Amino acid sequence: MGVVAERMSSMKQMADSMKTVGEMLAGRQDFDATTARAGVAALHENCHQAREQFSSATKDHPSRASPMVWEKADEFKDEMERFDAAVKALVAASEAGNLDGMKVPFKDVGQSCSSCHQKFRLPE
Structure with a gap:
């Protein structure tokens, strides 16, 4: 499997984790x-993999990654760092095993996903 396929798989797994926890x-x-x-641990693992899967060698491969990923690499890196921080906060909250304690960090992760997708993902 190539790095773009791996990246797409990581993104799909993150979406699945978000859906499971969000439900x-x-x-x-229940x-x-x-x-x-x-689910949060899987999200965290895939988050770190995804950060490494946007090399410039993949910019010409077909995917939903916008050229902005590479054209505005510093902004993309900042988005990924905010996402990582949000996921780490969710990991910490999940370790406490408290439903209510996970709600705000989960919302922050979702907002981070949306922000990055709006700027750096092409429409279907």
Whole structure:
């Protein structure tokens, strides 16, 4: 599997983790602290992988990554650092196993995802 396919897989896994945890936090699924921690841990692992998967060698490969990723590399790096910080806060909150304590950090992660996608992802 090439790095672009790996990156797309990492992004899909992050979306799946967000959905699983989000369903619990919204009350659409029963909250299970162990499952929530596992979802957040997977999100954290994929977050770190994704940061390394946007090399300039991949900029001409077909994907939804906008050319802005490479044209405004410093801004993209800042977005990824904000995302990493938000995910780390969610990891810390998930370790406490408290549903209410995870809600704000989870929202921050979602906002970070949206912010990056608006600036650095092409529409379908």
